[in-house]
Amino acid sequence: MLSGLPGLIPSVANRCLHKNCVYLLLALWMFSSVSDTLSAQAIVYQASYNVKDSLREPAIFAPGVISTGDYESHPAFTPDGKTLYFLKDSPDFSFWTIFVSEFRDGQWSKPEVAPFSGQYKDADPFISGDGTKFLFISSRPLPGKKHRDLDIWMMERKNNAWTEPHNIGAPVNSDGNEWYPTLAADGTLYFGSDRPGGLGKTDLYRSRLIDGKYAEPENLGRPINSDLDEFEPYVAPDQSFLIFMGDNRERRGDFDLYISHQQNGTWTEPLALAANINSAANEFSPKISPDGKYFFWTSTRNARRPVANRLTTNEYLNEIRSPGNGLGDIYQIDVEALHLKQTR
Numbered sequence: 001m002l003s004g005l006p007g008l009i010p011s012v013a014n015r016c017l018h019k020n021c022v023y024l025l026l027a028l029w030m031f032s033s034v035s036d037t038l039s040a041q042a043i044v045y046q047a048s049y050n051v052k053d054s055l056r057e058p059a060i061f062a063p064g065v066i067s068t069g070d071y072e073s074h075p076a077f078t079p080d081g082k083t084l085y086f087l088k089d090s091p092d093f094s095f096w097t098i099f100v101s102e103f104r105d106g107q108w109s110k111p112e113v114a115p116f117s118g119q120y121k122d123a124d125p126f127i128s129g130d131g132t133k134f135l136f137i138s139s140r141p142l143p144g145k146k147h148r149d150l151d152i153w154m155m156e157r158k159n160n161a162w163t164e165p166h167n168i169g170a171p172v173n174s175d176g177n178e179w180y181p182t183l184a185a186d187g188t189l190y191f192g193s194d195r196p197g198g199l200g201k202t203d204l205y206r207s208r209l210i211d212g213k214y215a216e217p218e219n220l221g222r223p224i225n226s227d228l229d230e231f232e233p234y235v236a237p238d239q240s241f242l243i244f245m246g247d248n249r250e251r252r253g254d255f256d257l258y259i260s261h262q263q264n265g266t267w268t269e270p271l272a273l274a275a276n277i278n279s280a281a282n283e284f285s286p287k288i289s290p291d292g293k294y295f296f297w298t299s300t301r302n303a304r305r306p307v308a309n310r311l312t313t314n315e316y317l318n319e320i321r322s323p324g325n326g327l328g329d330i331y332q333i334d335v336e337a338l339h340l341k342q343t344r
Contacts, residue, residue: 018277069321073298076125180232
């Protein structure tokens with residue numbers, strides 16, 4: 001109903017010959033401005049992911065640009081927060097490609113396929129805290145390897161550009177699949193793998209960086225790993241806590257996010273994140289923003305609400321083709337929602 005006001009103003013102006021009409025015109029203009037404000041995006045971004053007000057409840061990140069009616073997931077920001085790498089996935093999550101967007105003039109640019117992606121299954125981007133290393137997984141072929149699986153690949157920042165991706169090799173990469181690499185500040189690498197010898201099909205591992213080389217990966221063991229599957233570990237820079245995705249861990253039939261704190265070298269019993277973060281759908285790809293203020297993750301929750309009136313064809317199509325339609329979207333909330341403990 002309010003959308004027709006901007007078009008009504010010129011019509012009134014053409015007919016107005018009396019000062020009272022001027023007042024009417026001014027009132028219509030003010031009402032139109034208010035309606036525009038009411039229909040605008042509720043979250044006001046001050047700079048890249050920083051928002052004007054606190055986010056106590058989950059909010060879809062950059063709706064219509066980053067989070068759309070497509071399946072988006074796995075955000076990774078550069079340390080300055082001005083470049084975002086993320087995934088666009090097929091609806092059945094069988095193919096993934098890394099996209100990139102730049103924050104310019106107060107808004108995110110139209111995402112494009114990253115220069116190093118677009119041909120193979122590329123996923124799980126992670127950028128080190130100092131911005132010098134870019135890790136991701138890929139199905140791209142490796143000379144001498146007979147079968148195709150998912151390995152961890154790395155790029156380095158040199159001369160203000162990323163180098164060509166290179167496979168980080170054994171002992172981190174195996175004949176199985178490796179998933180979701182993240183780095184602690186001291187270079188320790190955390191990742192998931194379905195290599196033989198785990199407690200479940202997929203477990204979480206870490207590999208320490210010693211003299212510039214990754215050591216034999218250690219299974220994190222119980223209580224982090226279980227007889228079920230654990231994926232996608234995000235480790236705090238100081239390794240004081242770990243957030244990861246568990247598959248059906250509480251017999252709920254979905255993926256949820258869990259947190260464990262490291263105390264005196266031992267991981268505490270993982271606890272599910274708050275109910276407003278974990279939903280009845282799938283939650284995964286946990287990340288904390290470079291400035292430490294926000295928690296990001298992916299959710300397949302359907303954010304639609306019952307409608308008061310019958311939808312037209314265009315209205316209905318817009319609803320099912322917009323963010324919150326049940327395909328993956330990137331969500332954001334204040335990091336305080338994690339209730340992190342000071343353990344070190």
